[in-house]
Amino acid sequence: MRKSSYTQTPTRPFEISKDASVTSVLERMKGISFQGRSLARAFDVWCQALQDECTIFLGLAGAMVPAGMRKIIAYLIQNRMADCLVTTGANLFHDCHETLGFRHYQGSADVDDAELRRLKIDRIYDTFSKDEEFDKTDEYIATFASELERRPYTTREFLYLLGKKLSGLSERGILTSAFEAQVPIYCPAIADSSIGIALAAYLKRDDAGFTFDLISELTEMAHIALNSAGTAVILIGGGTPKNYIQQLQITASLIEPDKELEGHRYAVQFTTDAPHWGGLSGCTFKEGQSWGKISRDARAVNCFCDATIALPLVVSALAERSDKLRRKRFPRFELGREFKIYQ
Amino acid sequence: MRKSSYTQTPTRPFEISKDASVTSVLERMKGISFQGRSLARAFDVWCQALQDECTIFLGLAGAMVPAGMRKIIAYLIQNRMADCLVTTGANLFHDCHETLGFRHYQGSADVDDAELRRLKIDRIYDTFSKDEEFDKTDEYIATFASELERRPYTTREFLYLLGKKLSGLSERGILTSAFEAQVPIYCPAIADSSIGIALAAYLKRDDAGFTFDLISELTEMAHIALNSAGTAVILIGGGTPKNYIQQLQITASLIEPDKELEGHRYAVQFTTDAPHWGGLSGCTFKEGQSWGKISRDARAVNCFCDATIALPLVVSALAERSDKLRRKRFPRFELGREFKIYQ
């Protein structure tokens, strides 16, 4: 390559301006460097995915709901800036908790945890909760589950039914929005959370017919990819949501070996992990390309930033620009016991 | 507190010595600071757990098997320096892969991933694998599963049977060692891995009777804690293994509310995550105390270090000291379809 090709675009030092709307700030951040530029590009790639014909998978790990990100995720679902959510049981438990009217509390990480234990206050970094309120959410979930038919459920169906039940209440959150917008939620590690604990502790032994059918839902989700013109992935943190969305492409290619799958076409990740530890949570999209999870010419951005900073900014900017981002096509789902996709 | 109580123990600058056995080095590291001291204390606490009467839960996340940690975990199981393993599907898939005679390869992170894709080589940071060999392991697992009775399985039973099948081969790994030592392995997010992919892709639709019973196994594992004089936890990385072992105490206390559970008595964590991102993977044992997951007076050490450095050192040291670490009592399990514990 010639020298000039490397030095075509000067950086544009960020200029402080009277216009401090989030989109205007992100627009100016495109010209700077390091993670500031990554954040601006992440917004850009998300916008591009919305304007292309593709299905957007959203992965959500970390204690994002206790941290106050619940209504942001609900907004993304209601406004179809994401078409399918994969998350942890914890985030859904805490979403249910807040929809039931319980709260998380602003606390501090510099505190006497033995005293918190005595007072039955649970800590998540700088955020507190009350044990007794968790117990009530546990019971709510167990009661809900005990009223279900005894048969295997995908987590997608189980969570849809839970969202349906919660939607009778006035408060709106992730589960209720997903129910209303008919957006599927998958939770591959559902037992590894207070939802699992609630089911284990309160379900009677003779309820044994109730199980999760994890393998069927892998196939189900692979069909979403197989029925899409293209796919995009937005990852908040790593963990099972990231891996599950990434492995989708591999499952799909094994299910329909004749179909040429290109890997995700747009890919955005907000993470605080680093690639050099070798784990999946910190791995780059470049690594994902070797597996075929990510398209060879994907527009991909790894933004190293706490999601509690990135999400409020980027989603506020998406909202600010929402008029221009009206999607031409996005997948429509029917989420009963049977799962149907309409493009 | 008086001033002198804070300044009782001077640091002991590390002295280079002719005796460079790992135990001797770790012994001298106890007197230094920062993560060097943490590593030495981690070794210490693990030794204490082995000498006390308690059940040791080992959590294993991250791509530890591709990274060459497989025989270390097998050693810990064979020598009962761990009594119960919770890990990811990926680690078990890769264990199966190597036991079948396939390999991982020493690569580099600074490489052209598009070319790797073309050559069907998959990259995990600085480690490579061949797609075509993965396909064979996929098939092995699918064939194994297709021969099973059509009914719900705990992952513990499923993995026990897989270990049994593999133990007919000459190579020894995690699954085969766990089968032989009757050490239970739990994998709460089993579908989120190549094991899940293999089952989804190769199991015929009419095989639908085959499911995982995730809720029963939560109860099963809680009974291990309820039947122990005390518990210890060794965490390699975070993710579902960490959360699952931590939530154990809460499940157990809900199942038997009258039994006073103290939380884990010994706790060691090797992690590269940080507490200030608020996620479970990086959270400290102090935070765990607020939830009752960790005993108020637990001996707990968070060591911030890549496990591929910490494990070879600490387990080599455990081996060096193994004569002095003969355990008086540890739980014995019977791992068929039914699960039995003998203390």
Add this chain to the structure above:
Amino acid sequence: MRKSSYTQTPTRPFEISKDASVTSVLERMKGISFQGRSLARAFDVWCQALQDECTIFLGLAGAMVPAGMRKIIAYLIQNRMADCLVTTGANLFHDCHETLGFRHYQGSADVDDAELRRLKIDRIYDTFSKDEEFDKTDEYIATFASELERRPYTTREFLYLLGKKLSGLSERGILTSAFEAQVPIYCPAIADSSIGIALAAYLKRDDAGFTFDLISELTEMAHIALNSAGTAVILIGGGTPKNYIQQLQITASLIEPDKELEGHRYAVQFTTDAPHWGGLSGCTFKEGQSWGKISRDARAVNCFCDATIALPLVVSALAERSDKLRRKRFPRFELGREFKIYQ
């Protein structure tokens, strides 16, 4: 403490709203958790420092000028949202470079560095520069220095004179703004940068009378603290700027042992380092309190975030709110060979 005192303030999940001005977004982020809350509080504490009577020290480490932060720092100086800058030689070299009309270029971290070497392009993560342009800035600085009287200079005086010379040009940056606003800049490790290289390479041996008087400037800067009603510290990154501003309080207390110094009253840090490595760059303000560097009841926030994200946001918000932040009093300096402070 009673339970209710821990659970007084519920978190307020972030609500996406039509008003997406940066201040409005940061205002709503105060009610969330993790580093999102820290960022909002950092903005808050900076506002409080501006409204109190105190001298604001700004520490700037990392390749912030190549990354496009130069005009933000210039804005802070011009608008006296900072009263004294401590930074690295590199940042000032690159500021001089851009003021001379040279550029940095938007590049990528995923590139062939051997080829860059061949083309004489220098890389800073995802940012490129041209060797030949650096040579010209080297020469400019060497020529400037060769025209100075042969005597010891504080870095403050040296940089003031460099800013004066640059202010003849049309472009405005950090050095020119500091000259015009009479804001002192200290650079304790000036030799460790291209400024040092330029002086070493181009100054003739017989120019040997030219030296930096680093000890006098420590005393000079301590007098800024001693003459202030209170002090605040804003730290962008760690390194020598952080340590130098922190040690100020200790120097001052040794110079005037009778004067009761309280430590910094307001303290904000944007960092990507972590406390558990034990280094000064990652240490918390809590640790600083043990040394008396930070006041016992300081309003202090450690925000773990890349400064290229934090600075555009927080300084845009300061600008948006600047009408309300008119300072009643701030120190005025005379920055010739002699250094004078007027409150």
Add this chain to the structure above:
Amino acid sequence: MRKSSYTQTPTRPFEISKDASVTSVLERMKGISFQGRSLARAFDVWCQALQDECTIFLGLAGAMVPAGMRKIIAYLIQNRMADCLVTTGANLFHDCHETLGFRHYQGSADVDDAELRRLKIDRIYDTFSKDEEFDKTDEYIATFASELERRPYTTREFLYLLGKKLSGLSERGILTSAFEAQVPIYCPAIADSSIGIALAAYLKRDDAGFTFDLISELTEMAHIALNSAGTAVILIGGGTPKNYIQQLQITASLIEPDKELEGHRYAVQFTTDAPHWGGLSGCTFKEGQSWGKISRDARAVNCFCDATIALPLVVSALAERSDKLRRKRFPRFELGREFKIYQ
């Protein structure tokens, strides 16, 4: 490249063995992945540098002396496993402190810092010190400096004379070993430390003839590189020591433009910082190659690991193998007011 070239070398899962000497463990770690492999390779590259004809620069940042690394650095100097040290003023102050017989204390990071302040105990993460003892070291250094001739000193000469004075005492540390082995120490940011504070606070105003000549020492150090057949760099942390050693090659090439300098031939870094923040402390040697700081075909290893873990291990292994590592040639220095190099 052909597929086989990527998959030539299988990983070798780490085998627990009776032989747990540090060299044997590191030898086996070469076959694994992630930072475990990096640590093993770091040891390897250091050995290669010792066996080649080259000058080894050692950079030392972070609170390594309070953390107990002092005798390790002294060992490296005494045994000429490093030929020139660049470090921070803090490390040298604390070295002086311990050589004077004062101590650091094993503390904890989870402590009430306001109480520590009241008790005049200073905290460095998990390590404590007594204010009153620091005062005595301050005085020692000030007295030492006040007895020096009033003229400019390179930090190299100043530290040599301090080492000489300390060498009258019985305790051995970094400064005394460097004096005895005639190994030069450079400290480009000496004012930014308690050494600077001591000089500022205790030196009388009429002592004004005493200054540091930072520019001459840049030239002096560049001549070490210019007089070497080759150079190697071992970096413990980042900060000014890393930058200063890296910029050496650039200074040297400007001083003698006709001499073809290749950049450092061997390069090892132990760091806990990450490349994606764009700072110099976390940057890779690959980035350094674009600048010509590092040779195009250097053997270079970035090992992401706390140095309090890496140093005890790697230097114990160097000691274990020291018989085989006898260097054929290394530079000899004369360190008086004038600086001489003999190869």
